[in-house]
Amino acid sequence: MSKKPRGTESSDFVHHFEGASTLDGLLELAGSPYDTEAVLALMKEAHADGASSSELIPQLFEGPPRFPSPDVARLMYQNLLGLWDLVAEGKGVRLEDEGPRPPRPKREKAPAPSPFAPGEPDAAFVEAASRHLEEDVRARERLTHLFDNRQDPLLGALDGAGLTDEGYAVARYLLFELFAMLELGWPAGVATVPPGALATAPTPDAPPVPAALATYAEDALFEAEHDEEHPLVPEELAPVRNLVTRGLAALWQARKKG
Incomplete structure (x- = not known):
């Protein structure tokens, strides 16, 4: 895992990847369709193409990320940037300590309602x-x-x-x-x-x-x-x-x- 200060910013913001289970939960809270394994693959591809973390991370969300609090937002970005640092440094990333991770259930979107025509909506x-x-x-x-x-x-x-x-x-x-x-x-x-x-x-x-x-x-x-x-x-x-x-x-x- 990586842990380092982020330049001249506040010392309580550190790049620190805490593991797949933590980041999975944070990504889901923020509304990302990806889990840590998918994010890691995207990061490796982006880094190989010469892209920066600031170019990739917004693409992990279908719209603006949703956060229940600023603390959750900070924690997610700390984990994402910590994972990016590991990729950039060429270090191996072990997502699970033991055994395969069960598949992440897909979030169901509310379907479009059936048309009301030729009547009117209730x-x-x-x-x-x-x-x-x-x-x-x-x-x-x-x-x-x-x-x-x-x-x-x-x-x-x-x-x-x-x-x-x-x-x-x-x-x-x-x-x-x-x-x-x-x-x-x-x-x-x-x-x-x-x-x-x-x-x-x-x-x-x-x-x-x-x-x-x-x-x-x-x-x-x-x-x-x-x-x-x-x-x-x-x-x-x-x-x-x-x-x-x-x-x-x-x-x-x-x-x-x-």
């Missing part, structure tokens, strides 16, 4: 779709790109609505989630919403928005209003709610015919 669908978007990084990225491209006029109108950065972020992400849920549940897809949709209330003959989606939006706004770090102030909540309500109505009305 609370169970909305919950399943929300969990799927949270857990399936690739699905979320695909739908994010689709939202950015197809709903560019809507986003342009939202950008010009005069919201603060916090208000814009809340409205934008909530409209993305609602769009993504509709895309998941309506196979024909959702057409581009005209930018004027955010400036006017839905017409009386517009199809009513499903209660499950309206409730989800209202719950999300309530959470934003009571966020501990960046709460949405009351004077900002009203225009954000108005824009989200109109945006949801426009998205629901923009469903394509199957």
Whole structure:
């Protein structure tokens, strides 16, 4: 095992590989799909190609690493850099003291919910779709790109609505989630919403928005209003709610015919 100070940084941060069982648990906590054995193989390949640890380590995660505390983050990076040092120094790495390690169970991602078309989503669908978007990084990225491209006029109108950065972020992400849920549940897809949709209330003959989606939006706004770090102030909540309500109505009305 390797243990050495990291340059001029704080003396309590040391490169120290504590073993596969420790690093496996830390990687899983942080959301990496790899275990220590796979990381070691990637490190050997990267080092042989002349890459640095700072180039490789971010690639061990599908998105930003998740840590329950700064101490866990520090411990994981200490172990990863300690393992990298062993590889760089050409030292052998013994992952297990005895016997083979049992296979690491794969983390199951929440599957996409079954479409609700030709009906409308209920609370169970909305919950399943929300969990799927949270857990399936690739699905979320695909739908994010689709939202950015197809709903560019809507986003342009939202950008010009005069919201603060916090208000814009809340409205934008909530409209993305609602769009993504509709895309998941309506196979024909959702057409581009005209930018004027955010400036006017839905017409009386517009199809009513499903209660499950309206409730989800209202719950999300309530959470934003009571966020501990960046709460949405009351004077900002009203225009954000108005824009989200109109945006949801426009998205629901923009469903394509199957």
